[in-house]
Amino acid sequence: MRKQLFIRSLQIKLLIIAFTIPYFTNSQNATDTNAKKPLNIGFVLYTKGNTPGTLFARWNYANTYSGPGLATGGPHSEGYVGKYHVRYFYESGKFSDEYDLVIEKAGDFYDVSWIINEKVAAKGVGMEVSDGLAVGWRRVTE
Numbered sequence: 415m416r417k418q419l420f421i422r423s424l425q426i427k428l429l430i431i432a433f434t435i436p437y438f439t440n441s442q443n444a445t446d447t448n449a450k451k452p453l454n455i456g457f458v459l460y461t462k463g464n465t466p467g468t469l470f471a472r473w474n475y476a477n478t479y480s481g482p483g484l485a486t487g488g489p490h491s492e493g494y495v496g497k498y499h500v501r502y503f504y505e506s507g508k509f510s511d512e513y514d515l516v517i518e519k520a521g522d523f524y525d526v527s528w529i530i531n532e533k534v535a536a537k538g539v540g541m542e543v544s545d546g547l548a549v550g551w552r553r554v555t556e
Contacts (some may be wrong), residue, residue: 457551459546460547467498469500469546469547471500479510483501484501487499498515513535517540536552
């Protein structure tokens with residue numbers, strides 16, 4: 415059990431490092447060193463909702479924005495894989511964003527896409543943890 419917790423902790427730390435390397439590389443090339451560029455990194459924890467096909471979300475973007483969310487319309491089977499419609503809110507309860515959410519299995523991990531008008535707006539990778547599905551993500555800028 416301790417070995418599994420250590421491995422999961424290490425995997426999450428490596429995931430965080432993998433997402434922060436591009437930010438630090440880009441920030442060194444910035445011409446305006448006084449302007450702090452916000453991180454293009456987010457994190458979300460999805461947990462199973464009470465109704466089949468739903469997921470509760472707890473999200474954070476750039477350690478600046480955060481709040482709850484609700485994904486609906488997913489499969490009624492076990493697991494997280496499927497297509498959902500997700501709505502996110504700020505801590506205040508004010509609406510933030512909504513997307514079509516696609517969660518796909520990739521070996522022991524997950525590939526996650528957030529889509530607006532059939533265009534991918536963000537991509538992420540995730541893994542199951544004891545509390546749900548933990549996903550690190552970034553907005554797609556290309």
